[in-house]
Amino acid sequence: MQWHSMSEFLAMGGYAFYVWGSFGVTFGCMLIEMLLLNSRRQRITQAVKQEAF
Amino acid sequence: MKNIDIKSNMQTSKFNWLQYASPKIFYPLAGKLIPWCLAGAAILIAYGLYLGLFVAPTDFQQGEGYRIIFVHVPAAWFSMFLYLLMALYAGLGIVLNARLSYMMATAIAPTGAMFTLVALVTGSLWGKPMWGAWWVWDARLTSELILLFLYIGYFSLQAAIDDKSRADKASAVLALVGAINVPIIYFSVKWWNTLHQGASVSLMNAPAMAAVMLKGMLVMAIGFWLYSIAVILIRVRCEILERDSKAAMFRQD
Amino acid sequence: MKARHKRFGLIAAGLILLVIATVLITKSFRSNLVFFFTPTQVEKGEAPKTGSFRIGGLVENGSLKRLPDGLHVQFRVTDTAKTMQVVYKGILPDLFKEGKGVVAEGKLGTNGVFEADQVLAKHDENYMPPEAAAALKAAQENKAKGKVI
Numbered sequence: 001m002q003w004h005s006m007s008e009f010l011a012m013g014g015y016a017f018y019v020w021g022s023f024g025v026t027f028g029c030m031l032i033e034m035l036l037l038n039s040r041r042q043r044i045t046q047a048v049k050q051e052a053f
Numbered sequence: 054m055k056n057i058d059i060k061s062n063m064q065t066s067k068f069n070w071l072q073y074a075s076p077k078i079f080y081p082l083a084g085k086l087i088p089w090c091l092a093g094a095a096i097l098i099a100y101g102l103y104l105g106l107f108v109a110p111t112d113f114q115q116g117e118g119y120r121i122i123f124v125h126v127p128a129a130w131f132s133m134f135l136y137l138l139m140a141l142y143a144g145l146g147i148v149l150n151a152r153l154s155y156m157m158a159t160a161i162a163p164t165g166a167m168f169t170l171v172a173l174v175t176g177s178l179w180g181k182p183m184w185g186a187w188w189v190w191d192a193r194l195t196s197e198l199i200l201l202f203l204y205i206g207y208f209s210l211q212a213a214i215d216d217k218s219r220a221d222k223a224s225a226v227l228a229l230v231g232a233i234n235v236p237i238i239y240f241s242v243k244w245w246n247t248l249h250q251g252a253s254v255s256l257m258n259a260p261a262m263a264a265v266m267l268k269g270m271l272v273m274a275i276g277f278w279l280y281s282i283a284v285i286l287i288r289v290r291c292e293i294l295e296r297d298s299k300a301a302m303f304r305q306d
Numbered sequence: 307m308k309a310r311h312k313r314f315g316l317i318a319a320g321l322i323l324l325v326i327a328t329v330l331i332t333k334s335f336r337s338n339l340v341f342f343f344t345p346t347q348v349e350k351g352e353a354p355k356t357g358s359f360r361i362g363g364l365v366e367n368g369s370l371k372r373l374p375d376g377l378h379v380q381f382r383v384t385d386t387a388k389t390m391q392v393v394y395k396g397i398l399p400d401l402f403k404e405g406k407g408v409v410a411e412g413k414l415g416t417n418g419v420f421e422a423d424q425v426l427a428k429h430d431e432n433y434m435p436p437e438a439a440a441a442l443k444a445a446q447e448n449k450a451k452g453k454v455i
Binding site for chain 2: 002003009012013014015017018019021022023025026029030033034037040041044045047048051
């Protein structure tokens, strides 16, 4: 374990904006991709169900 | 209009690898793989974050700022790798005239573009404090930006042509031609003077990283790989449904 | 009508992107592939005579000075064969250190001093904890001593 306190961990040695910004952008983009994809999947499965009747 | 019986179809044909090239066989198979890949991705990314943020030590040059490497490098690897995979499927589509190949290429592109964007943005966030600039026009950064334009060009070409099979072929040609950019990105730091440093991890040389740091980065990369597989399979299933739903080939869950 | 308009827009957007990409490629392949020149190359006259360009190398040990005006800094860039004097006004990046890599963008003054508008730190691809770096340095120094003796 590298950290002595929570605030030290959050400060990232003064690089907080850059480090947390990078991690935020990365996982934010992945989350947005999954959400968009999920809504597309729901739309198409709905359409297919209606078509089947 | 009712379902063609998939089960009897599978039993009558003897074991044949080519059957997986058929969307109606591939669709349920992909559906079975997705949850495993998603679970694996979640576990590995969580473990990678733990290694990268808690276990890996400070860097001697960059202090804590270097921790951006744990997302930047895997994202950059997959921006290039997914492009090659997309070009491969596009090429297979042309050679075999296989629709599923084209659909795979189409499904890979958005994830590849997303990782390219992530690599560029995290790189920028890393460049500012360490180099002193958000962006420089060196060969590595410029060629990675061109990669993003190639992905965008690929989607827009597909969207611009109404006839699906023509759109598939035209965009496949673009994907194949653009593949030349990937080795340019990869070797740019070797071939030219760039601000971007050389590769820390390569096949030929021993990694220029402490073992724990390397482990964190590789775990994260495998996590991103599983994530990519899951997302691409979900997308290719959407693609199959959107293109073929009128043929009523699929049973409902 | 609508679909046709949409298609036209997409094709136009695609073409614009293609043009931007081509411009970027030519731009980078013409001048920026050589992102920086070393002091030796500048001496040989390979760098542009007019306009701004970049020089790169290591910050020579012991050469970093703050000028009396308190705003400008001065240092020498070396490629171990030749060195070049640089003056710069502004904030130096975190990784700017004597003995480490640097890339400076600016113009060569008539007095032979390079006047930089931007100074970038170029770091290497090694990542290790500080203790390992210290141990490595000590080992190298010992080895060097051993050779001298």
